[in-house]
Amino acid sequence: MVDVDPRCAMCGISQEDTMHALVLCDFAKNIWNKSNLTIPNIVTNVFHDWFGELLNVLDSDGMLYAAAILYNVWRARNRAVWEATLPRPEMVLKAAAAAKLAWTRAHPLPTARTTTLPIEPVQLQGEFGLHGVELHTAETPHGPPRRLCRVDGGFMQGTGQAIFGAVLLDTNGGYVSAYSGPLQGCSSPLMAEALACKEALSWLKDRGEQNAEIYTDCLTLHHYLTTPTVVLRTYLGYAIDSCRFNASSFQSCSFHLIPRLDNYLAHALATTAYQQFAAMYWDLLPPDIISAYF
Incomplete structure (x- = not known):
């Protein structure tokens, strides 16, 4: 012994x-x-x-x-x-x-990786109750056009300030619209990414978009959004449930992971939001921070 x-x-x-x-x-x-x-x-x-x-x-x-x-x-x-x-x-x-x-x-990230939400109905349990949600990504050639939305969230550790940026593109990469602003109730970078996605989905819904592909560079958020069995009993979990629920209202909606360097448009737009006191929209021309790319 x-x-x-x-x-x-x-x-x-x-x-x-x-x-x-x-x-x-x-x-x-x-x-x-x-x-x-x-x-x-x-x-x-x-x-x-x-x-x-x-x-x-x-x-x-x-x-x-x-x-x-x-x-x-x-x-x-x-x-x-x-x-x-x-x-x-x-x-x-x-x-x-x-x-x-x-x-x-x-283990480098691929240049593009796509993961779509399941075609079969998924039961999501969260703050909003139990929902039978059917999410699919089928092309609808005779319906509303398909849009690509790149999203980024930011969190400043020292001040607790959180922001988001979202850029809407057509399938050829042409500019459609942009949206950025401050976020409330954030406590971490991951929370900022989740709320940024939630804001982007609400914005697209208000615009009347029906077919959307959401691009994020946050691996953890992408995992949560594309794994319906993951349930978090936290404020972050409620934000993710909101994203899933909002996505179910589209004709088709999918979540995609892209490398951080490829998300430069949304990131550049988000960084300017640290100086904003309210959300801002650009529907006709892109904002100056990203105009050189179009």
Whole structure:
């Protein structure tokens, strides 16, 4: 029988469990503080509860960085156990950044990836009750024209300010309309992306559009929107349910993932919204920030 010291090998004070080792230990906490990520401020000793909240506040890029940090904090913990040494927090963050970069280079996003919502009716449960929603993407050559809408949301961590931008194009890439403005009630980049999509869908509906393809560069949002079995009992979940419900009112509506660099029109438009106090529309000519592209 081997006696095992239950104390944390990194701080030598508290009894170690998963939540302490990866999040609550002073060593781990120092690393998270230096990461500049939005970390959920919840009182819990259960790691999967904390991690579930992390999924709600970070976008796909942030989650990839967070996963790399968790892995390297655990490696640092193992060095403390077996070698009685600890790297500096800055070195852990450098290793995490290198791991994130290596992963993204090994798993590049395709130039275009399309995922449509299921043709069969999907039961969506959320704030709005239980809906039998049929979403499809069939072409309707004799109906309203098909439009391409690129959407982007932004969140400024220091001030909590959130904004959105949406650009509507025809199937040849020609300019149709644009829409941008501030967002209310945001607490994270992922929330901003979800509310930006919700705003864009409401705008398209008010315009009378019937056949829309929505393009986002947020991998996590795209996953939620195209996976009907995912149900989140959070404010973010209600925003995603709203997107799905609004999409069901179109003759056809689909969600697509594109690389961030290819979403430059919506991103450029969104960045200007930090100086706006209300939503703005451009129906005849594109705004100056993107006019050079048309």
